[in-house]
Amino acid sequence: MKIHEIREIIKLIDQSSIDEFKLEAEGTKIKLKKTSGTETVVVAQPVAQAPVVQAVAAPMPSVPAVAAAPLVAEAPKAATPVASAADDANLHKIVSPMVGTFYSAPEPGKPPYVQAGDKVSSNKVVCIVEAMKLFNEIEAEVNGEIVKVLVQDGQLVEYGQPLFLVKPE
Incomplete structure (x- = not known):
């Protein structure tokens, strides 16, 4: 899966009412979650299963998501200056x-x-x-x-x- 495809998925999820999105396809696993802190988490890892798509529209608790698996694709984070x-x-x-x-x-x-x-x-x-x-x-x-x-x-x-x-x- 290419980074521009992942970005498009993030954009579509952001504009929808979906709080959690999971996709497994072509050896890649993606999991997106929206929380009250306007945070989007992207996790991609190789998988050896048939394509599975799951969407959940239930409210999510405001607990930070933690990825235990190694990341394959992640958008770069830009450094922001620290202000008091x-x-x-x-x-x-x-x-x-x-x-x-x-x-x-x-x-x-x-x-x-x-x-x-x-x-x-x-x-x-x-x-x-x-x-x-x-x-x-x-x-x-x-x-x-x-x-x-x-x-x-x-x-x-x-x-x-x-x-x-x-x-x-």
């Missing part, structure tokens, strides 16, 4: 709604949508996250001032990963 807890308490985080590539500008060579210090309104586009050749505009969600851009242009981002810190008005 006191600073984060007053700031709104604009997070990525999907796995994809972060773009700060509408086109290469154009100025970025926003930079640190810019004022934004709740419906202002602050970046694009590209997933599966679809360019998704991400809006600020709140009125305020961009305090920090947490990712770099062209960087891969995870579902729920903070992209910007905003000081709300």
